Amino acid sequence: MSMCYREVTLQQVSEADIGKTLRVAGWVENIRDHGGVSFIDLRDMYAVMQIVIRNGELLEGIRKEQAVSIQGLIEKRDEDTYNPKIPTGTIELEAKEIQILGDVYKALPFEIMTSREVREDVRLKYRYLDLRNQKVRDNIVFRSRVISYLREKMTELGFLEIQTPILCASSPEGARDYIVPSRKYKGKFYALPQAPQQYKQLLMASGFDKYFQIAPCFRDEDARADRSPGEFYQLDFEMSFADQEDVFQVGEEVLSGVFEKFAPEGSAVTKAPYPVYSYKQAMLEFGTDKPDLRNPLRILDLTEFFQKCTFQPFLGKTVRAIRVHAEMSKSFHGKLLKFATEIGMGGLGYLEVLKDGSYKGPIDKFIPEELKEEFRSLARLEVGDTIFFMADREARAAYFAGMMRTELGEKLDLLEKNAFRFCYVNDFPMFERDAQTKEIGFTHNPFSMPQGGLKALETADPTEILAYQYDIVCNGVELSSGAVRNHDLQVMIKAFEIAGYDEEVLKQKFGALYHAFQFGAPPHAGMAPGIDRMIMLLRGEENIREVIAFPMNGNAQDLMCGAPGEVTEQQLREVHIKVRD
Template identity: 40%
Template sequence: MHRTHTCGELNISDLGKEVTLAGWVQKSRDLGGMTFIDVRDRYGITQLVFNMEEDAVIGDQARKLAREYVIKVQGKVVERSNKNAKIPTGDIEIKVSSLEILNSAKLPPFLIEDETDGGEDLRMKYRYLDLRRNPVRNNLVLRHKMAQEIRKYLDSQNFLEVETPVLIKSTPEGARDFVVPSRMNPGEFYALPQSPQTFKQLLMVSGFDRYFQIVKCFRDEDLRADRQPEFTQIDCEMAFIEQEDILNLFEGLIRSLFKSVKGIDLNEVPRMVYADAMRLYGSDKPDTRFGMEFVELNDVLKGAGFPVFDNAELVVGINAKGCAEYTRKQLDELTDFVKRPQIGATGLVYLRCNADGSLKSSVDKFYGEEQLKAWAAAFNAEPGDLILVMAGAADKARKQLNELRLEMGSRLGLRDKNQFAPLWVIDFPLLEWDEESGRYHAMHHPFTSPKPEDIALLDTKPGEVRANAYDLVINGTEIGGGSIRIHDRALQSLMFKHLGFTEEEAQKQFGFLLDAFEFGAPPHGGIAFGFDRLVSIFAGLDSIRDVIAFPKNNSGRDVMIDSPSTISEEQLKELSIKTVS
């Protein structure tokens, strides 16, 4: 053994022990007659002391050590005169009698410390060095602990962990697939799974009752902070259940995680129908840590001769409480914020409810005092409040106001990362219209069951059909989603028809599933949680990259290993792939 103890476990009770430690040099301090070295491993830091007067040879060795050298030392645990209460080993140090350099190291391109001087691009290139830093390592320790707790909970609920294939069939619905050419079947391709969806349904047909898997999934889509081309799901499916069973069981999982990992007792998770989420927050994943709910103002503000409001499908606003003293500069900043291309608003209207009770709007010439009072009353506004209003096409205005609401929540300190507001959003639309393709698409996926009472609307009002679908949202982030599945061949075939599949296309793509339904498929449903997102919420991070050991950058590249990369002409030839000249 290279060590008898780790660098994080020795304390005052170990005084006098002869120990062997191994790790990386964190820093050194040469004080002439004495040299102090901090040695680090994943468990912590221990201070080493070298006395030149007692052993000049080993002291000279110590002076030659540089950051990140890998060393092994033997020595006696002694009490530290200058104690460090910030670390568990701060009461002791090791009086070194033997030093061995296991490996030297080049000067790292950035400091391996909690507060590093390395930018994100540099740290991604040298990710193996970044992983030595406590904040990044602690995120992966958290990830490990959460994975263990998830397995423990699901095992206690009689779930079986079953692995499903990684090389599967490409399907046209959803995001783009990553495809893999088959050498043994020239001109044909596998796809990497976006989800084990059909396989977990087949497991239900097989009688596997309760399945789960912490599984890698892949989507070839544009990236942002909460997306990676490969990501991890907590994938679950249950047979002989209804929606209520799934919500209760997996609410139990989330509450168990918060209790065991963070020591937080969550209250019962509230539920909100999709229609209310869009009406009150303009989002199907509302951040309910704070209020600022939408108020619709068509009846209050239309008809006064202000064209922006009179010509709008929807006039809607929020009450930013206590913000009436915002300066003109601050209001201009908010206007510029909503005008950004990614939000796309043309402007912003406001009403100040001044501390003296007077009212002042940015469109005073169109509204008299009584109208302004009605405007303020619609929000139950008090002196000191600031009303912010947007108008336009209904869906667009709601989405734009949602962005403004979140911005105001951040500015007012209402989005505390240490506060958690989980929410079930239920009763999603089954289908959504896509202007580009000129047809309906499944809002979740084509295997989602419509609510039984809405099935008759499929032929006449498909846009009004509700799904037996549900999402779990925490702090405005979608953490998981699922649905009760279709388990009847006739209904599944009808669903494919409404999604624009011919019978031949449906049979070619999903014939294996349709055929399976004819052999006694039980009622079943499930849910999948984004594990990376869930860990990032627990860690208080905005990006999922720092909870993944080796993530890709915003362009989908691994800059550490320089991937994706070209392959040789010989490999291309074996795969029957012609290069594009």
Template identity: 50%
Template sequence: MHRYRSHTCGELRASDVGGDVRLSGWLHNRRDLGGILFIDLRDHYGIVQLVARPGTPANEALAHLTKETVVRVDGAVVSRGAENVNPELPTGEVEVEVADVEVLGGAEQIPFTINAEDGVGEERRLEYRFLDLRRERMHRNIMLRTAVVTAIRQKMTALGFNELTTPILSATSPEGARDFLVPSRLHPGTFYALPQAPQQFKQLLMMAGFDRYFQIAPCFRDEDARADRSPGEFYQLDMEMSFVEQEDVFAVIEKVMTELFEEFGNGRHVTSPFPRIPYREAMTKYGSDKPDLRAELELTDVTDVFAGSDFKAFAGRHVRALPVPAVQDQPRKFFDALGDYAVEQGAKGLAWVRVGEEGALTGPIAKFLTEENVRVLTERLGLAPGHAVFFGAGQTDEVSRIMGAVRVEAAKRAGRFAADVFRFCWIVDFPMFEKNEDTGGIEFSHNPFSMPQGGVEALENKDPLDVLAYQYDIVCNGVELSSGAIRNHEPEVMFKAFGIAGYGRDEVEREFGGMLRALRFGAPPHGGIAPGIDRIVMLLADEPNLRETIAFPLNGNAQDLLMGAPSEVDEARLRELHIALRKPQPK
């Protein structure tokens, strides 16, 4: 028999009754019923119940071991009997009568329970992440991630994509976040940058003629944590294709995402095909460029209705209306609760009216609406008896953000929210440029290597803020999975675009010399995208925070509490790297 096991803890069934087995695993739980010990033994594959009778060496050995001790046991598989079957376990029809025990790895008193979710704080969990990963939910999430990555590789390969790796040590690039820098020992005073994304390299692979590339790519960005963003590093399905237009990229990703979410989504419906929503339409209808389409309500811009109005709360402001049908039976607390929610989002309040049986409006602001206001609102919003309308007013960006959140919350409270579905969409036609509110200068709003719609002619003849790009985002249930673009493959277009954003020709040559050199030697039209692996798994696992889907994440302050990173480096190492520290002065 094998030194440690003849079977795993998850594979024993009724057909094994009468056989002798050897198992190894962790002591998951222990119960003493009249001197008879019942032990749950756990390994990667599952849990099986052990039985140790009173007065036996096995009972004496197991009675005093701490939970999470690693043991090897020998014993006989016996039937539990119909009255004692545990339907919650695949091994629930059998148990193992233990004859011999060997301790393989002792365990100190554990800092939190493994066999139950006991509400321990995240910092403690990350400090003892190796214990946290033993919990059923975390173990399931990590194995889901493994299965998802394996499936992605299979699907991309089947579609003719080649898995190619790109460098980790590279040059800094304006991807929109701070780089992590690595000092060079051999070249004093210079630094490598960890890639924010393999953007330039995957484009260079297209110019090198590889046609279809993908990679499960690590990316590094020195940015703050959010629930859907891990600080430090993350992984993405990075892909690029040659001789394609926007719809070709969409076709590949829609196929992969639909199959992936159907396979691992536990029966949740995947809407297909994915709708295409222009950026400005998304901001108007949903108040967000990552709309949650499970909320079956839409916003309407009614700023013009109140232009010149005497109603001071709306006069001179951007006004967004949210009609909600069939709320005639909702009590006043429904409206008050939404108002409170809007205040939590930063609003000063939430105006609203109801539509009565004869179409008359009632509510806190009804008296401020003229007959013409009522007529236009009724027609534009399709109002009918039983409807309510919520209004937000303020600066455009602010009211979009607040009313976008109110839209989703109102849908949930009004029964207009589809919970058990995956609703994808493409956000398209992003502006190429935006104005920096602090400096007033023009800068890239998205990926600087994107092809502007209309090419160089648009760059030369249009207001930069009116130039759209072949840029797109894929969104699922209000979570942005990725940005992508059809790339700019023409050097002169690149110079012109970067010039509008304030980069001189010499600066572009200096910063992107490798890319420009490749473009000048025959570059195919190409495009791609890079959906985030962490976010995909977060949605499939139905987790609110993507750190729950990563084996060893940094905490919200970008610290590894288990390994103690970031850590200080001794003076000898700093001298070797030609680095002198300049720490901030204490306040």
């Protein structure tokens, strides 16, 4: 530490230093004049300390947010001025000398202590000031601690950290690439990796047993509250001679470990093994493949039953229902109906179970008397229950039911408090048919192993084939996706053929994997939990930008440094690019 500017950082000063002359440094957070005696709240990265100034001349030229070095005597505060909110709250430093190290030349765009209340575009433009705010800074310090723990944990589990290239070949992997023009090879381009997918599989083919990295990923996608535009980081890992269960165990150990260590005190964290839901089961029970298990409500499938009834709007439709045991006012029902119409439903049918066991609601008269007991048993109805109905084509009925489950859970305050509830969702469809073109394409990761292998690809309806793909979901947020990889060349050729890529395209776009799989590739599997989302959940933040040091705004702009920006004509010429109007 340079003794020229400071001898100690502020959190190192304690009552043991009373009577010592010390030099400290930091930023002027606040200046208070108490008539004859003035005070500065001095802040460094670690703590805040009160500086007392009895010589008014020392305050000349001092203003907020200057970087200063102060030398003085450590004193005990008067007991009635103790500040229990800060570690240095029982001591103060009487300034004998103040040196301005970094001056402030113009008005601050906002008060540092309340920067989180400022408009986001202003915060991001002056992010270096926003980061001086303790809560903002603490998120970044917290992020560093989590990443350090993840590295330590993965190494402990026998994984080797290996960095994969940032400049790579463009490949059709689902999202839109960021492309980088080549100066040396006219008309050719690199791409920034959407994920280290091919490289980590090639590492397995190279004989490395367990790989991981804190991987930067680049996707030209629009922002959401839980997704940063442009770039994000994930804990990417892959294992040789491994199947789905092997990956599940590592995922559980690492995520349970990090959440148990870093979640707020008193939080409940799912213990391994995590519950596992197939994609089909998740869509039925929760109406989404990202279920929030803090919500106790489950969706019922009453399709078959209502085909025996006379309610015309349900006939020939998929019918889903949600049973709720709660007091609901007329105005609450009105708000629910409004929500239902806003998400595209034609209405919202319901029944209430009265004290005498009879039903009240517009659908009651359409259920024949002889079927009412069967209905009660199927829906597991009790006195005081209300059951809501959603009917449409299967996908839309699932969507509506999922949205209504979330709305009811939140509005009735049913969600479990202070809990992180994990689950796996697996058995995703390998292929899907495009609604417009009717052509078959990959549903998710094209590098997944299809269940049933080559035989399934050659004989089954592609839309019926499931993949060894899985997600980890926590509190309704997808934290990770992964898969058992396809390491068999013949299976790979056939899978891509079904999705419309012939062997020549496969060689051209995924040539490295195509050739590597001809030289004894081992079975391998992995996943990649998202670090930004993980930290967002742990910190209880609603917006992912709060846990990233220098985030872009929602329009993928760096307001602080001015990216994306224009480049010179010379730079364009060097990479053989001409900008079209």
